[in-house]
Amino acid sequence: MDTDGFYKNFSTLIDLYPRRYRAVLVEALESEIEQLQDTVRRYKLSIIKENFKENGGHAVIPEGWTELEGFAFKGCKELKSIALPSSLKAIGTRAFEGCKNLQEITIPSSVESIGYCAFKDCPCSEGMDESYWKERPVTEEDDAWINEILG
Secondary structure: OOOOHHHHHHHHHHHHOOOOHHHHHHHHHHHHHHHHHHHHHHHHHHHHHHHHHHHOOOEEOOOOOOOOOOOOOOOOOOOEEEOOOOOEEEEEEOOOOOOOOOOEEEEEOOOOOOOOOOOOOOHHHHOHHHHHOOOOOOOHHHHHHHHHOOO
């Protein structure tokens, strides 16, 4: 995609609106762009999930991903190993929970945070900080976040 052309057209579109409406338009368009990026990320993750089933249980998260969202691979019993990119900064809550055959994972040094129970019920959790796999009480913040995701 030609991003320079996109932003040039975007800028031209904004210039057509009176000044008082521009901030509102920009905010609305930024929100739409974020939603599209989220949809694309989820679609890419679904493709990765399809491919690892056909690839002997091995998944590869491509370079450029900075966050693996919560519940991303939860319950994927076919997952045996996963390669994480050096660009990854965060692994979400319960991202690999219940991946009972996940034996091999190397967490890159770029990862700054790992969510609670990210590796609960995973053989690969041996030797990891227990907060990565041990259950904890659910907080109101967790409930709100889960309800937002589930709708």
